[in-house]
Amino acid sequence: MLLNTIAEKHPNSFVLLLPKTRDEQNRVRDWQVLNTSRHYDKIQKVAKYYRAEGMNNAVICSTCDELVVPPNESAKFYRVYYSMITIAQVVLHIPLGGVE
Secondary structure (H helix, E strand, C coil), X not given: CCHHHHHHHCCCCEEEEEEEEECCXXXXXXXXXXXXXXXXXXXXXXXXXXXXXXXXXXXXXXXXXXXXXXXXXXXXXXXXXXXXXXXXXXXXXXCCCCCC
């Protein structure tokens, strides 16, 4: 599902997303909605569960301006979207299709 479709289907909510497909540049094209909540503490607990189960790319996103996602979760969204990892506070872009 595209982000604008998610915002339409789940207005005024925090959503827990998992990348479903990626494009040629390895950016997320479609997302799978794992869960939604109107309360950040609840969606954070669900996110911790999914991440503990091995879904480390699960990210929290807000579908409205009033519900604010903390900076560390916002940064995780961009790292997942652009296929980046952080090692010792250094962000690396890892091409999954081979060496560029």
